Each structure stands twice: as structure tokens, then as C-alpha cells.
Amino acid sequence: xxxxxxxAAGAYAxxxxxxxxxxxxxxxxxxxxxxxxxxxxxxxxxxMGPGQPVLxxxxxxxxxxxxxxxxxxxxxxxxxxxxxxxxxNVKPENVLVGAGSTQILVNAxxxxxxxxxxxxxxxxxxxxxxxxxxLVGHKTKAVPLTSNLTMDLDQTFYACKGAGMLFYCNPNNxxxxxxxxxxGAEFIKRVLKMNKDIRILVDEAYIDYVTTPGHxxxxxxxxxxxxxxVARTFSKAYGMAGLRVGYAIxxxxxxxxxxxxxMGNSISTLSYAAATAAVERDAKDAxxxxxxxxRNTAARSFTRKWFHDRGYxxxxxxxxxxxxxxxxxxxxxxxxxxxxxxxxxxPFPPLWTHCRISIGTMDEMQRAVQVFDKVLSAAKxxxx
Amino acid sequence: MITARxxxxxxxxFGAVETALIxxxxxxxxxxxxxxxxxxxxxxxxxxxxxxxxxxxxYPMNSPxxxxxxxxxxxxxxxxxxxxxxxxxxxxxxxxxxxxxxFCGPNRPLVTGELSYGSPVQTAELFDLPxxxxxxxxxxxxxxxxxxxxxxxAGLVFLCNPNNxxxxxxxKRDITDFVRFVAKESPFxxxxxxxxxxxxxxxxxxxxxxxxxxxxxxxxLGRTFSKAYGMAGLRQGYAVxTKETAAKIRAYKLxxxxxxxxLAAIAGSLDDPDHLKQEVARxxxxxxxxxxxxxxxxxxxxxxxxxxxFVKTGITAKAFREGCAxxxxxxxxxxxxYEKEYARISIGTMDEMKRATEVxxxxxxxxxxxxxxxSN
Numbered sequence: 109x110x111x112x113x114x115x116a117a118g119a120y121a122x123x124x125x126x127x128x129x130x131x132x133x134x135x136x137x138x139x140x141x142x143x144x145x146x147x148x149x150x151x152x153x154x155x156m157g158p159g160q161p162v163l164x165x166x167x168x169x170x171x172x173x174x175x176x177x178x179x180x181x182x183x184x185x186x187x188x189x190x191x192x193x194x195x196x197n198v199k200p201e202n203v204l205v206g207a208g209s210t211q212i213l214v215n216a217x218x219x220x221x222x223x224x225x226x227x228x229x230x231x232x233x234x235x236x237x238x239x240x241x242x243l244v245g246h247k248t249k250a251v252p253l254t255s256n257l258t259m260d261l262d263q264t265f266y267a268c269k270g271a272g273m274l275f276y277c278n279p280n281n282x283x284x285x286x287x288x289x290x291x292g293a294e295f296i297k298r299v300l301k302m303n304k305d306i307r308i309l310v311d312e313a314y315i316d317y318v319t320t321p322g323h324x325x326x327x328x329x330x331x332x333x334x335x336x337x338v339a340r341t342f343s344k345a346y347g348m349a350g351l352r353v354g355y356a357i358x359x360x361x362x363x364x365x366x367x368x369x370x371m372g373n374s375i376s377t378l379s380y381a382a383a384t385a386a387v388e389r390d391a392k393d394a395x396x397x398x399x400x401x402x403r404n405t406a407a408r409s410f411t412r413k414w415f416h417d418r419g420y421x422x423x424x425x426x427x428x429x430x431x432x433x434x435x436x437x438x439x440x441x442x443x444x445x446x447x448x449x450x451x452x453x454x455p456f457p458p459l460w461t462h463c464r465i466s467i468g469t470m471d472e473m474q475r476a477v478q479v480f481d482k483v484l485s486a487a488k489x490x491x492x
Numbered sequence: 493m494i495t496a497r498x499x500x501x502x503x504x505x506f507g508a509v510e511t512a513l514i515x516x517x518x519x520x521x522x523x524x525x526x527x528x529x530x531x532x533x534x535x536x537x538x539x540x541x542x543x544x545x546x547x548x549x550x551y552p553m554n555s556p557x558x559x560x561x562x563x564x565x566x567x568x569x570x571x572x573x574x575x576x577x578x579x580x581x582x583x584x585x586x587x588x589x590x591x592x593x594x595f596c597g598p599n600r601p602l603v604t605g606e607l608s609y610g611s612p613v614q615t616a617e618l619f620d621l622p623x624x625x626x627x628x629x630x631x632x633x634x635x636x637x638x639x640x641x642x643x644x645x646a647g648l649v650f651l652c653n654p655n656n657x658x659x660x661x662x663x664k665r666d667i668t669d670f671v672r673f674v675a676k677e678s679p680f681x682x683x684x685x686x687x688x689x690x691x692x693x694x695x696x697x698x699x700x701x702x703x704x705x706x707x708x709x710x711x712x713l714g715r716t717f718s719k720a721y722g723m724a725g726l727r728q729g730y731a732v733x734t735k736e737t738a739a740k741i742r743a744y745k746l747x748x749x750x751x752x753x754x755l756a757a758i759a760g761s762l763d764d765p766d767h768l769k770q771e772v773a774r775x776x777x778x779x780x781x782x783x784x785x786x787x788x789x790x791x792x793x794x795x796x797x798x799x800x801x802f803v804k805t806g807i808t809a810k811a812f813r814e815g816c817a818x819x820x821x822x823x824x825x826x827x828x829x830y831e832k833e834y835a836r837i838s839i840g841t842m843d844e845m846k847r848a849t850e851v852x853x854x855x856x857x858x859x860x861x862x863x864x865x866x867s868n
Contacts, residue, residue: 148554157549166545166753170538177541177725177757178532179523180718207582210747236747243743347549350752352582371589371615374582374746377725378541378753382548 147476149466150451152281152314152429154347156403156469158386159396162348165385166378177377184380185373191387192355196327201360204367205383207374209313209341209354214240215369216273216337216356220307221246225272230259232456234281234311237273246272257283257423257431257459261295268299268306277311279318282456282464284425289322296326300335307362309337313354314427316345316397317404323426327357334359337366342383344428345400351379404428407470414477418484429453429466436487438463444483450476522848524838525822527656527689527800529722531774531841533757534767537723540760541753548752555752557759565762566730570702576735577706579742582750584688584716584729589615590744591648591712591731595682596621600647605634607830609656609686612648621647632794632802632830633660636670644678652686653701654693657827657836659796663697671704671711682710682737688729689798691720691768692775698797705732712737717754719799720771721761726754775799778842785849789858800824800838805856809835815855821848 157163170176189200196202206212213236221227227241231250241248249267254260259280268274276296279286287295296308310326330336341354353375356366389396408425415422415432422432434441438455441463445452453464467473523530532538544557552559559580566580567573581587592615596602601622602612608628616623624642629635634655643649651670654661662670667685674681685701705713713732718724728750731741761768779796786793786803794802805812809824809831816823824836837852839845853860 148550151551151554153551153554154549157546163545163548166548167542170541171532173532174535174538175530175532177538178529178722180526180528180724181727207746208748214746239747343551349551349748350548350555352748352751368618371618372583372585372611374586374727376582376727376751376754379751 145449147450147468147472147479149429149468149472149476150453151349152344152427152466153349154345154400154428155472156347156400158342158347158382159389161389162382162385165381169378169381179377181373181375181377181380184377184384185375188353188380188384188387191384191391192357195387195390196357198327198331198357199360202331202357202363204356204358204363204370205375206354206356206370208343208352209311209339209356210236211370211374212337212339212354212356212366213237213275213309213311215366216307216309216339217241217246217275218244218369219365220273220309221248222272223247225270225305226267227273227275228264228267228271229275230264230277230280232282232459233275233277234313237275237309253280253283253285256285258285259287261287261291265295265299265302268303271303271306273307273309274299275309275311277313279314279426281314281427282429282453283423283431283462284314284427284429284464285423285431286318286320286323286426289320289324296329296336300333307335307337309339311339313339313341313344315340317401317408317428318426319401319405320424320426330358332359334362337362342386345397345404346383346386347400348379348382348386351376351382353379353383403470404467407473408467410470411465411467411473411477414480429464431462431464433461434463434484435461436484437461440487441483444486445476445479448479448482450479520820522821522840522844524800524840524844524848525824526724527719527798527838528724529719529771529775529799530844531722531771533722533726534761534764534771536764536767537721537757537760540756540763544753544756550752551748552750552752552755553748555755557752557755559750559755562755562758563730565759566732569762570706570732572706573702573732574735577732577738579731579733579738579745580750580755581729581731582727582746582754583718584686584714584731585611586746586749587712587714587729587731587741588612588650588684588686590741591650591682591684591714592616592621593619593744594740596647598622600645600681602648602650603639603642603646604650605639605652605655607632607655607658607827608634608650609652609688612650612684628658631660632658634662636662636666640670640673640677643674643681643683646678646681649674649681649683650686651683652688654687654689654698654797656688656798657800657824658794658802659689659798659800660794661693661695661698661797663695664699664701665697667701668704671701671708675708675710679710682712683708684712684714686714688714688716689719690715691772692779692799693797694772694776695795695797702732706734709734709737712741717758717761720768720775721758722771723754723757723761726757727751728754728758774842775839778845779839781842782837782839782845782849785852800836802827802834802836804833805835806833807856808832812855816848816851819851819854821851
């Protein structure tokens with residue numbers, strides 16, 4: 109079976125985490141380029157932000173004299189739970205808000221994996237769960253993607269035998285690929301049937317950017333199946349990465365288990381105000397997310413086509429980032445772009461010539477491709 | 493959702509009453525239950541939040557005020573500290589939790605005062621880690637000698653100075669002696685100095701233990717912006733430690749950590765140190781007024797160095813709390829085993845405390861003419 113051992117996966121997670129830190133340090137060191145002039149295509153942020161009503165809600169939440177942030181935020185928790193519950197037509201007991209969906213991912217890994225019950229996920233995938241499992245010494249099984257960089261459902265199915273939790277990141281970060289909607293639904297049913305103890309954490313961080321017909325959230329299934337958890341975030345399409353809010357939707361019993369590890373209150377009053385305002389806006393005017401998806405799709409299509417026209421291959425990107433084989437060492441490509449003020453994604457071993465490129469605004473992408481052209485051409489000339 | 497367990501966690505941090513009742517917003521309510529700064533952050537912090545709200549879409553490492561920059565600025569507050577010595581956290585609560593996780597084990601207990609801030613104990617219980625409670629001294633201060641004895645072989649000593657809920661502070665000399673003793677007798681035991689209320693201390697023999705945290709591998713300092721800086725709602729705190737020790741707790745940090753607007757507020761606050769001085773002076777005056785009210789009526793009050801006091805009301809904390817709640821004054825939760833006769837009261841504004849003391853007078857049956865004669 110093509111799974112990696114605990115040690116290898118742990119080392120893999122540790123490497124990626126330290127790489128991520130280096131990236132932010134490197135960025136901070138770029139003092140020569142003001143923040144507003146850097147084109148940041150490295151962290152899958154929404155370049156447009158959360159929209160004026162949300163920003164207004166943040167400022168209004170300060171109170172007349174700025175006194176509200178002096179108070180602990182516990183009174184603001186319930187309104188957000190209720191707003192999210194209303195949005196999905198579920199009960200507040202089905203909702204657990206965390207400081208970013210990262211907190212949900214960590215809680216689930218803590219709750220459902222152990223030194224005997226492995227965490228299963230793709231290699232590569234978003235590393236939060238693997239990083240945490242490595243930190244606390246829980247068993248991990250990382251299943252390499254197929255040759256076309258989609259989740260290997262057959263191998264993942266076998267890896268789930270005796271496992272504690274499957275981390276099912278769909279669309280998958282960093283590769284941007286989506287599991288075929290019908291195959292994915294069938295796969296999840298099969299895994300739940302085969303392993304009666306397994307939990308499946310469906311990370312839908314990027315679902316708002318999916319354009320594949322027929323793809324649906326797993327929220328409805330999670331309400332009925334206590335072993336299924338859906339993680340959502342306000343960091344991506346909602347444009348609030350800096351405010352650190354995400355949530356889980358699951359069966360009330362599962363929510364209670366996850367909540368056990370949601371120690372303390374790490375969410376700011378301003379973040380509560382923003383997230384609540386965003387969800388309440390959706391209730392009145394549902395156009396924000398479709399508009400953001402449309403904007404992203406146009407910029408994503410433009411960028412993908414630019415690479416296709418020059419003979420580069422990529423995955424069928426279904427997120428606010430794409431994953432392309434730049435046919436040169438990713439570290440060199442990254443460094444070359446950085447020197448020109450464009451930040452692209454970090455290396456995702458073992459895919460050493462692939463680059464994850466976040467989708468900025470159309471204007472940013474039009475400028476960024478000129479930098480890509482320069483860096484790729486220079487590498488070709490050097491090779492020739 | 494606030495499920496039973498989440499509520500328990502909240503209760504640890506904020507008190508059972510606040511979370512159990514979750515009162516609707518009420519402008520008349522005097523909330524002196526959670527040791528909050530009633531005025532909130534200063535104008536420069538608020539302006540900084542407004543200036544940075546448009547960067548809400550950026551992760552903390554990409555915002556104009558990065559977490560790294562804030563670490564560097566915080567390091568600047570302490571002689572000899574560098575960026576690597578600072579660990580930012582969404583509230584110092586994360587520092588407390590992560591110290592327990594990083595340093596305690598099945599055979600390495602947490603040592604804490606019986607009457608002290610309860611959050612580390614909750615973390616230990618959640619992860620099935622043993623806890624050794626050390627009874628407080630007669631004046632309800634932490635018993636440092638007994639804690640030093642209990643520290644031998646322990647994973648972590650939680651040393652809250654000034655202590656919550658008593659507000660009592662130990663001298664720099666006592667803390668230094670404690671650190672030296674533990675470092676010598678039990679070198680694998682870590683000490684977390686929680687100085688959440690440091691800024692409010694007025695006792696002349698008190699001083700921060702930051703230098704100890706920078707000098708001793710086994711000492712960490714926990715600090716917060718929730719108290720004197722007025723940012724309880726913004727969730728910002730940090731640890732100071734040697735590079736190696738900082739790395740040990742950093743490993744447990746929640747990824748991306750502190751929110752960008754909280755970081756912006758820190759930057760704004762550090763630009764205006766005079767505001768902090770004003771807040772400390774304001775709190776001292778109101779604290780003196782409140783302590784004087786109780787003492788002049790014959791009540792024992794702890795030597796509080798904080799934005800709260802611990803009073804021997806002579807009635808149960810529950811009766812006191814419920815009596816005060818009828819008058820829209822919300823005071824602190826139970827602090828077992830002292831809940832039968834003691835209450836913790838946070839310091840609000842002078843106007844709030846003038847109104848609150850009238851309520852205390854009624855609840856405790858202090859007649860106006862009794863003032864100064866001692867009723868208890």
C-alpha cells in the first residue's frame with residue numbers, strides 16, 4: 109500500500125510548518141516593497157475583503173467611545189451561533205465556532221485520533237491536522253494523490269481501515285482539485301460503512317469557489333450522521349482571514365465532543381461582529397458569495413489560460429488558487445517572483461516543480477503573469 | 493455554541509454567573525465581575541483598529557502590522573529581549589493552556605495555589621494531568637515556601653502574581669528566591685509567572701519577573717492586553733521566555749493565532765504609554781475608594797494590587813451576588829473553598845463604584861450611620 113509511515117508523515121508536516129513560518133519571515137524582511145504594492149498570491153486570501161457592510165459593523169461594534177473591546181466577548185457568541193444556524197436551517201447546537209477553521213481541525217484531530225487510531229489524509233493536503241497529530245504523537249497515514257493530482261479514493265479507503273479520522277479536504281489545498289461529486293458522496297458512504305468508528309472531517313474552506321456542476325456541501329449529511337463533520341471558514345470567500353473565525357457543523361453530540369477542546373475564548377468582539385454581520389447580510393442579500401465566485405472564476409480562468417497557452421499543465425482548479433507545473437524548481441520560481449514583488453505559494457513536497465498560485469484581482473493577475481513570464485523565460489534561457 | 497463543556501471553560505475564565513445568566517445588554521448594569529477595564533482601549537488603539545479594518549482579509553503575517561512586528565515591539569519593552577523571546581497568543585489564556593500542555597505529564601503535575609486563577613487547572617483536567625493544590629497563607633497570599641516544596645519533580649508551577657482572585661502581590665525578592673530555589677532543586681520544573689495585572693500594581697517592592705524569564709530557561713512570563721490595556725474583547729496576550737523555552741510553547745499555538753485588528757490595537761496602545769499611566773492612576777483611585785468603603789465599615793479586604801479586590805463579606809458569594817444582581821450590579825463568581833464568606837469585586841469607574849457601594853451597603857445591611865464604627 110502506498111501510504112507513508114508515521115515518522116515520514118510527521119517529518120513532512122514539520123517541514124511544511126517550518127516552511128510556512130519562513131515564508132512569513134521572508135515577507136516581513138521585504139521592507140523595500142510597501143504592503144499595498146506587493147501582489148500576494150501566497151496565502152489564498154480574498155483580495156476584495158468582506159465588503160463594506162461588514163467593515164462598518166466592525167467599526168460600529170467599538171461602541172460610542174471605543175469601550176466595547178474592553179469587555180470579554182462571551183455575550184457575542186450566541187448571536188453568531190444563531191445566525192449561522194439560521195443560514196443553514198440547523199439548530200445552534202449543530203454549530204461550533206472556532207478561531208478560524210484551524211481550531212475546528214485541531215479539536216477534531218485531538219478528539220478522534222490517537223497513537224493507535226490514525227489520522228488519514230492526502231499527500232499533500234492542508235497540513236493543520238497532520239501537523240497537530242505529529243505534535244501530540246498521534247498516528248498518521250498520508251496517502252499520495254493520484255498522478256493527475258486528485259484524491260486517491262481507493263488507496264484512501266484502504267488507509268481508513270482501523271483509522272480514527274479521515275481529513276477530507278475538498279477542494280483539496282494545495283492542489284485545488286475536487287473529487288467528482290458523485291464518486292465523493294459514494295466514497296464517504298463506503299468509508300463510514302467499512303469503519304464503524306471513523307470520523308470524517310470534511311473541510312469545505314474553498315467550497316464557495318467551486319464551479320463544478322453538481323458539487324454540494326456535506327452539511328445535510330453531517331446533521332444525520334454523527335461521524336461526519338463539516339468545517340467552514342470566514343477566511344476565504346468571506347474575506348476575513350485576519351479576523352480568525354471558522355465553524356463546524358455537525359450532530360449535537362459531535363459538537364459537544366469538539367467543544368470540549370475549544371478551550372477558552374480566542375475570538376475577538378470585532379471578529380464576532382464581522383462574522384455575524386456577514387451571515388446576516390447573506391440572509392438579506394445572497395449576492396455577495398456568487399459575486400465573489402464570479403470575480404474569482406474570471407481571474408482564475410484568465411490565469412489558467414495564460415499558462416495553458418504557453419504549454420504548462422495544471423489541475424482543474426476549483427478554489428481561489430491554482431496548482432500548475434512550472435517546469436522549474438519551485439523554490440527558484442518563488443524566489444524569482446518575490447524579487448519582482450509577487451508572492452506565490454510555498455513548496456509542497458514532493459511536488460517540487462509545482463506552484464500554488466492564489467487568485468488575486470484581475471488587475472493583479474494581469475500584472476503577475478508578466479512577472480511569471482519573466483521568471484519562466486529567464487529559467488528557460490539559463491537551461492538553453 | 494456554548495455547550496455544557498464550553499460553558500465550563502468559560503466559567504473558568506469569566507465566572508459561573510456571568511456565563512450562566514448571559515444577561516441581555518443593559519446600559520444600567522454595572523459589570524464588575526470579570527476584572528475588565530470599563531473604559532476599553534485608549535484612543536490611539538481605537539484609531540489604529542479603524543485604520544486597519546480594511547486589512548481584515550489579510551492573515552496576520554501579511555497585514556501591515558504583522559505579528560512579527562508586534563513581537564519585536566513587545567521585546568522592546570524588556571531589557572535584553574529579542575523578537576524570538578516573545579510568543580503572541582489570542583489572550584494570555586493560550587499561554588497558560590500551552591504551558592500546561594508543554595510541561596506537565598502523567599508524572600509531572602501542575603502545582604498551583606488553592607485560591608488562584610483556575611484556567612491552568614482546567615487544562616490539566618481536560619488532558620488528564622495531575623494537579624497539586626497548595627493552600628494559601630492566612631492572609632490569602634500564595635504560600636511560596638510550600639509551593640516551592642511542592643515544585644520538586646513537578647512539570648509546571650503556576651505562579652499568578654499578583655494573584656487572582658485576591659489581588660495580593662509578592663515582592664520581586666520573594667519571586668527571585670522562589671525561582672532560584674526551584675531552578676536549583678528541580679531543574680526540569682517550569683515556572684509560569686502570570687502577570688496579567690502587573691500594570692495595576694502600586695506596591696513598591698513589586699517588580700515584573702521578565703528578567704527572570706529571560707535569564708532562566710525554566711521560567712516563562714505571561715502577560716495580557718485584557719486588563720490595564722482595556723482589550724479583553726480583542727484577545728491579545730503573550731509570553732516572554734528564553735528562545736528555547738518559547739519554542740516549546742510556540743509549538744502548541746493555534747495556527748495564525750492573534751487577529752489582525754487586535755495586533756493593530758496593540759500597536760496603537762504602545763504608541764501612547766501615557767494613556768496606560770492614566771488608566772493605572774484612575775484604577776488606583778477607585779480601588780482605594782472601594783477598599784476604604786469596606787475597611788471603614790469593618791470588613792477585611794485583601795491587599796489588592798489589581799483592578800479587583802477580595803472582600804470578606806461574611807455572607808456566601810452566592811447570596812452577595814444575587815443580592816447585588818437585584819440592583820443590576822454584577823459581581824464575581826464563587827472561589828472555593830472561600831465562597832462561604834468572600835467575594836471578588838472588580839473595580840469599575842468611580843461613578844460605578846459609588847453606585848455599587850450603595851448597593852453593597854444595602855445587601856450587607858450596613859447602615860449609613862455605621863460608617864467607620866465597624867459592623868463586622
